[in-house]
Amino acid sequence: xxxxxxxxxxxxxxxxxxxxxxxxxxxxxxxxxxxxxxxxxxxxxxxxxxxxxxxxxxxxxxxxxxxxxxxxxxxxxxxxxxxxxxxxxxxxxxxxxxxxxxxxxxxxxxxxxxxxxxxxxxxxxxxxxxxxxxxxxxxxxxxxxxxxxxxxxxxxxxxxxxxxxxxxxxxxxxxxxxxxxxxxxxxxxxxxxxxxxxxxxxxxxxxxxxxxxxxxxxxxxxxxxxxxxxxxxxxxxxxxxxxxxxxxxxxxxxxxxxxxxxxxxxxxxxxxxxxxxxxxxxxxxxxxxxxxxxxxxxxxxxxxxxxxxxxxxxxxxxxxxxxxxxxxxxxxxxxxxxxxxxxxxxxxxxxxxxxxxxxxxxxxxxxxxxxxxxxxxxxxxxxxxxxxxxxxxxxxxxxxxxxxxxxxxxxxxxxxxxxxxxxxxxxxxxxxxxxxxxxxxx
Numbered sequence: 001x002x003x004x005x006x007x008x009x010x011x012x013x014x015x016x017x018x019x020x021x022x023x024x025x026x027x028x029x030x031x032x033x034x035x036x037x038x039x040x041x042x043x044x045x046x047x048x049x050x051x052x053x054x055x056x057x058x059x060x061x062x063x064x065x066x067x068x069x070x071x072x073x074x075x076x077x078x079x080x081x082x083x084x085x086x087x088x089x090x091x092x093x094x095x096x097x098x099x100x101x102x103x104x105x106x107x108x109x110x111x112x113x114x115x116x117x118x119x120x121x122x123x124x125x126x127x128x129x130x131x132x133x134x135x136x137x138x139x140x141x142x143x144x145x146x147x148x149x150x151x152x153x154x155x156x157x158x159x160x161x162x163x164x165x166x167x168x169x170x171x172x173x174x175x176x177x178x179x180x181x182x183x184x185x186x187x188x189x190x191x192x193x194x195x196x197x198x199x200x201x202x203x204x205x206x207x208x209x210x211x212x213x214x215x216x217x218x219x220x221x222x223x224x225x226x227x228x229x230x231x232x233x234x235x236x237x238x239x240x241x242x243x244x245x246x247x248x249x250x251x252x253x254x255x256x257x258x259x260x261x262x263x264x265x266x267x268x269x270x271x272x273x274x275x276x277x278x279x280x281x282x283x284x285x286x287x288x289x290x291x292x293x294x295x296x297x298x299x300x301x302x303x304x305x306x307x308x309x310x311x312x313x314x315x316x317x318x319x320x321x322x323x324x325x326x327x328x329x330x331x332x333x334x335x336x337x338x339x340x341x342x343x344x345x346x347x348x349x350x351x352x353x354x355x356x357x358x359x360x361x362x363x364x365x366x367x368x369x370x371x372x373x374x375x376x377x378x379x380x381x382x383x384x385x386x387x388x389x390x391x392x393x394x395x396x397x398x399x400x401x402x403x404x405x406x407x408x409x410x411x412x413x414x415x416x417x418x419x420x421x422x423x424x425x426x427x428x429x430x431x432x433x434x435x436x437x438x439x440x441x442x
Contacts, residue, residue, distance in 0.1 A: 016138065017077060019103055019126040020150045026080040027057050029087035035059070038081055039066065040096075040104040048180045049136040052103075052128070055081070056096060065092040071135065103137065106184055111218060112140060113183035113226070118210040120217040125150060127176060140182055143175030183226075204230075208237035216246060224253045236265035244277055260289035263298075269314040269422055272301040276311075301416075309393050310386035312423070313407045313416030319347040320373060322356050327369035333361065345404050347414055348373055354412045357381050383408050386415060394423045 019041070027035045036059030043050040052071045058064050067090045069083060076082040083090075107123050114121050125146035127139035148154040162168075206214070211230075215223050215238065227235065227250060239247060239262050251259055263271050263286055275283050275298060283302070287295045297315050304310030318337055320329055329346065346364070348357045357377030367376045383406045384393050397405055397420060404419045 015130045017128050017130070017135070018141070018146070018149065019108060019128060020146070022077060022081065022128075023104060025077075027055070028080050028082045029090065030075070030082075030084050031086050033087040035083070035087055035090055036067070036092075040102045041071075042068070042099045042102050043137060045101050045184075047136075049129070049138060050101075050179070052135045052137075054099075056099075056102070057090070057092075059092065065094055066096045067092040068097060072133075101184075107140065110184070111222065113214055114177050114181055115183055115206060116177070116181035118206050118214065120214055121177065137179045139176040139178055141174065141176055145174065204234050208234070209241045212238050212241045212246070216242075220253075224250075232261055232265055236262050240266055240270045244274070247274060256285055256289055260286050264290050264294055267314050268297060268301060268316055268416075269312065271298055272311070275302055304386065307390045308386065309384045309388040309390075309407045309418060310415070312390060312393065313418050314422070315416045317347060317406075317414075317417045318345070319349050319353075319414060322348050322350055322372075322374055324373050325369065326364050326367045326371050326373055326376060329373050330364055330369075333364075345417070346373075347406055347417070348377060349414055353414055355381065355383060355406055355408050355414045358406065382406075384418070385409065390423065393418055397423060 022038050022041070025038050027038060029035050036057040038055065039058035040056040041052050042054040042056065043052050054068045054070055055074055057067045057069070059067075069085055069090060073083050073085045074081060075084040103126055107126055109123065111120050111122055113119075121140070121142045123140045123142060124144075125141035126137060127141055128135045129138035145154060211234070215226055218226060227238070230238065239250065242250070254262070263274065266274070275286070278286075287299060290298070301311065301313070301315070318333065320332065324332075333346070344360050344362075346359050346361070347355060348359065350356055357374060358381055359373065359376040359378065363376040363378075364373075382396070382400055382402060384396055386407055386409050388396075393405070397403075397418075402420075404417050406414055407416045407418060408414055
């Protein structure tokens with residue numbers, strides 16, 4: 001039984017080969033002639049586990065020349081790489097072809113995004129898997145052992161560790177990340193754009209706050225390359241989760257049109273907070289590029305003090321006329337509110353947009369479909385005024401335990417809402433500014 005297990009383990013191990021074990025191996029043609037050494041391997045991105053497509057060979061020392069052969073021309077990988085192509089059929093030139101993706105150039109020693117653990121990793125080696133007669137990229141190796149292997153120190157270090165601790169976990173520990181979770185941060189030098197290996201959906205599954213952390217773990221060029229691969233909705237969510245200094249760094253590398261698109265997609269309160277901190281000429285330029293209704297709303301919000309209810313509110317809410325039925329209200333919520341965060345609260349207004357009451361999805365679901373929506377409103381309508389201070393709003397929301405509250409003017413016209421998140425971020429900001437430095441002692 002033990003022999004069978006060992007044999008199975010050896011067969012499984014034979015299916016895998018590390019990139020570092022192939023690089024610089026001698027390459028022999030089908031006629032046994034020395035051709036050169038392995039320089040790199042090309043692959044085409046887009047598949048979950050990309051297949052190897054071409055072997056790139058180099059020869060010479062001071063004046064290198066390069067040739068490429070299809071991976072189907074690779075016959076055996078052992079102490080050397082043997083081809084099934086004759087040496088006369090391999091043509092060398094002074095440069096390497098313009099490949100979309102090379103494993104050594106674009107992955108080895110590079111930073112990659114681990115979309116499973118939401119981290120930036122540095123790749124020490126790449127694990128290749130033999131499937132039938134083809135090889136695919138299976139894992140990236142981020143562990144210390146892979147670095148020692150490449151330096152040729154693995155056996156020496158393992159031997160020393162065995163002397164002192166033969167059962168050490170280090171001797172068996174491998175830190176592999178499956179390729180399906182890897183986003184290479186490789187740049188096209190001409191366009192400074194990133195080559196994607198995973199679907200946009202996979203990137204969008206990472207929480208915006210984590211994606212923001214990932215972006216700022218990269219260098220400047222990689223940061224912008226990754227940011228530009230995101231769709232506009234994800235860009236806006238990531239941007240909202242950055243602090244102002246980080247936002248300024250991103251804005252500096254965006255053209256005005258891109259910046260305006262992001263501001264358009266941001267929630268109105270977050271967009272207002274950003275615009276309040278930017279120079280007035282920058283704000284004017286951005287507002288001219290933003291759709292007119294959206295620009296008007298932001299201009300209005302910018303007119304309020306940053307520490308007032310008017311300056312804190314968002315204009316993104318769900319409001320309905322007092323004449324609609326419960327059934328019509330539910331249909332509207334289902335079909336028109338996918339991008340509104342505060343859907344649980346619905347604000348009822350008259351023909352002049354004066355606030356008449358507040359209801360919730362839950363109250364609508366338990367009401368009679370044909371009833372008028374006003375039958376579902378709370379007995380008491382809570383609200384704050386445009387000029388109420390942040391402290392007053394925070395006290396009021398805490399007192400009545402509500403997660404969002406409408407903002408009205410003296411004529412009861414509904415202007416926006418404030419969420420608990422908005423209040424907390426503002427209160428924390430005020431508290432931080434007032435925090436006294438700790439005493440360093442005598």
